[in-house]
Amino acid sequence: MDTADDGTSTAGSLGTWLERLSFADLTEAEATTRIVDAIEEWAVAQQWRVYRRAPSVFPLPPPLRGNSVLDVACARPAGAAPIAIEVDRTDRQRTVDKLLAEAAAGRVAIWVRWGPGPFAPPPLPVHMVTREAARRSGKWHTVSERPAPEHSGAAPVVVEAEELPWEP
Numbered sequence: 415m416d417t418a419d420d421g422t423s424t425a426g427s428l429g430t431w432l433e434r435l436s437f438a439d440l441t442e443a444e445a446t447t448r449i450v451d452a453i454e455e456w457a458v459a460q461q462w463r464v465y466r467r468a469p470s471v472f473p474l475p476p477p478l479r480g481n482s483v484l485d486v487a488c489a490r491p492a493g494a495a496p497i498a499i500e501v502d503r504t505d506r507q508r509t510v511d512k513l514l515a516e517a518a519a520g521r522v523a524i525w526v527r528w529g530p531g532p533f534a535p536p537p538l539p540v541h542m543v544t545r546e547a548a549r550r551s552g553k554w555h556t557v558s559e560r561p562a563p564e565h566s567g568a569a570p571v572v573v574e575a576e577e578l579p580w581e582p
Contacts, residue, residue: 421523421524421539421541422541424497424541425522427456428456429544431452431453431455432453432526432545435556441552441554444554445528446503449545453485453499454466454486457486457497460488460490464487465487466485468484468486469481469484470482470484470512471515472511472512482512484499484500484512485499486499487499487521495521495522496520496521496522497521497522498513498521498524500512500513500525500526502528503528504529505533510525510536510537513540514537514540523541524540524541525541525542525543526542526544528547529546530546530547530549531544531546
């Protein structure tokens with residue numbers, strides 16, 4: 415990978431990876447965890463070190479002290495900028511501010527948004543990756559752009575049930 419990565423190719427790679435992700439009947443927390451798991455799998459496939467809940471350069475809001483945390487951070491080989499990733503279902507200004515601070519600190523900042531959309535793009539240099547999902551009966555499931563498979567027009571075969579021999 416080019417060490418002068420501006421984040422575009424990295425975000426594109428993650429987006430392609432997350433297109434394969436599917437889930438059904440998950441709570442919001444479970445869906446977020448599934449997405450974070452997939453991000454970790456993507457980073458490991460790139461042979462990067464992965465850190466969940468990594469320290470951020472962005473401070474916590476008062477009255478709290480210390481710094482916020484990132485959902486996922488990735489350390490890459492020497493010369494390649496680290497990656498800071500946040501995962502959200504909702505549009506949060508605090509997330510944008512955190513990722514802008516990460517980018518200012520020299521990291522590739524990626525915001526993974528999921529849900530029904532639409533997803534307003536963040537300001538550059540923050541990159542956005544989206545995974546569409548819908549809510550049904552209080553649970554989340556991924557939305558596929560692929561059409562439903564066509565089924566044959568043949569009538570189903572009905573067979574008479576028969577008792578099988580049983581030998582003790």
